[in-house]
Amino acid sequence: MKKTKHRHSDVQSAARGSGNDVREGDKTPSWPETLLAWYGAHRRPLPWRTPGSAPLSEEADVYRTVVSEFLLMRTRVRAAEGYFRRFLERFPNWDELARAPEEEVLRFWQGIGFYRRATYLHSLARTVVERHGGKFPRDPRSWNELPGIGPYLSGLLAAKLLGLPEPAVDGNAQRVVARLFAWEGPKDDPGFVRRVRDLLRTYIPPELPGTFNEALMELGETVCTPRSPRCPECPLQDECAARRSGEPTRYPRPASPRPRPLEERDVYLCRTEAGILLVRRDTGLLARLWHFPHLSSASAEAGSCCADFAFIGTVEHAFTHRLWILRLRVPPASSATCGRAREDLVRLLAEDGWETRWFLPEELVRVPMPRVFRKVEERFAPFW
Ligand code: SF4
Structure with missing residues (x-):
């Protein structure tokens, strides 16, 4: 595999911004390649995943990816799988979803909560059909106007659909990066998320941006879990500053609890x-x-x-x-x-x-x- 080119000064300054030094990970910046190799061997066959790492070209694959991402925004993979299958059976493409009454779409969402995702997805389908001829637009400048497409989904689609070196920073990606570089956070702080995104832009392999994003999230979901990271099984253990600290779960610091009236x-x-x-x-x-x-x-x-x-x-x-x-x-x-x-x-x-x-x-x-x-x-x- 071609060696990924990294801008070390950016990485160092990003890390310094948190008050921590990048140590081994900085000197041996091979972790994206290690991560990709691990992903090649451990990638789970999830129902929305397409084979191979080429950018998505079929509209059906784009649709499946978008539906799965709306489902996964606040739902664990295992819980989302059944919903995804049932949803795709009833609404197999943008047209069918756009034509369906909103009440029916909401009914398919029952049980996993955060119903706003369903209303956004439904209005996204209507926008795609009515304004873009049933095809998800390929110009990222138009995505700001699409319902439900925020920075995370924009990054993910830019990488998967257009092959652009854009990171997709969800909670899993944040956690892995925070631990790899012993960044404290706090998690969910907009400045912290921005710093993670900036750092990943310097590491993302331009030839495999979508696969890299998936691999990072997969590691966070299956190995570098919030409470019980399985460091001895982790492909990045030799480069991970949080593991060396002996307290990996200290990173990132949890967001301050919001009062619940x-x-x-x-x-x-x-x-x-x-x-x-x-x-x-x-x-x-x-x-x-x-x-x-x-x-x-x-x-x-x-x-x-x-x-x-x-x-x-x-x-x-x-x-x-x-x-x-x-x-x-x-x-x-x-x-x-x-x-x-x-x-x-x-x-x-x-x-x-x-x-x-x-x-x-x-x-x-x-x-x-x-x-x-x-x-x-x-x-x-x-x-x-
Ligand atoms: S070594 Fe442990 S803390 Fe570090 S990335 Fe891997 S699982 Fe997470």
Whole structure:
């Protein structure tokens, strides 16, 4: 293999910027070749991977790559595989995905969370079909305008699709680089991510940029894992400063924990002959998905009759950035009280900007609904 040309001064200054010196890794910059050789022998046969290392040329491969990357943004490989297969069976190309109703796309995403990925992917498909004739554009300058294509995916596609020496810096790549050079981070800090990207640009082999990106992420996913790196099996162990330090997991320093505010909300079972009332909104948390109607405590107090719904227990749910305690409420026994309470609730929901729709109980299974409200559904089921 042709020797990769590295700009040592860039690497050294990038490393110095973190307050650490590159030691062996700096003197013997063969780690990209070692990594590629390891990847050749250990590459996992994942369903979205194409054979060989040539840039992607078939549109079907581009589509599969993009779908897999949207799935993998917040989901581990093992969990994503099944979703990927089912998604591809139903939406095998940009056209099919663009034509599908959003509700159906969201339904295929149920269970892995972060539904915004699904809405972005769906609108990306529509943009590709409507503005680019069903072919993902090959000019990277136009990617800024595409839904859901951020710096990571731009780097990955530039390398895989166009053969450009652009790094794709996800959490795995960040971790491997941070450990290789004993960079502290903190992880997820924009300056740190930029430094990792700049460093990788000096190392990425111009003849195999896509394969190099994949190899780095594969090492992070399978060997240099966050809590238990398997250093004795690692192809980069001889060059790794974190391993030499004896405390590889110190690198990179975790991002400072963000406070997770606690929110208490009242969730209502509202049932009539027309069915069960569900609500959704275009923006905000769990946008475009159907919820059981819920109101903040303050809004619920403003509608005096909402207090007539009977309390039956709570459901707790942790999101990455907030915690919910949901107080479950079912209709009052008296039909007169029930009618007033329902009217109050519907009025408050409208004031809160919710779209409302009635569903028959047997339709709920086909409705795109986030996991937290599936938990609520289980608790409400005995009451309808
Ligand atoms: S030697 Fe250990 S810490 Fe260093 S890159 Fe390999 S697995 Fe990670």
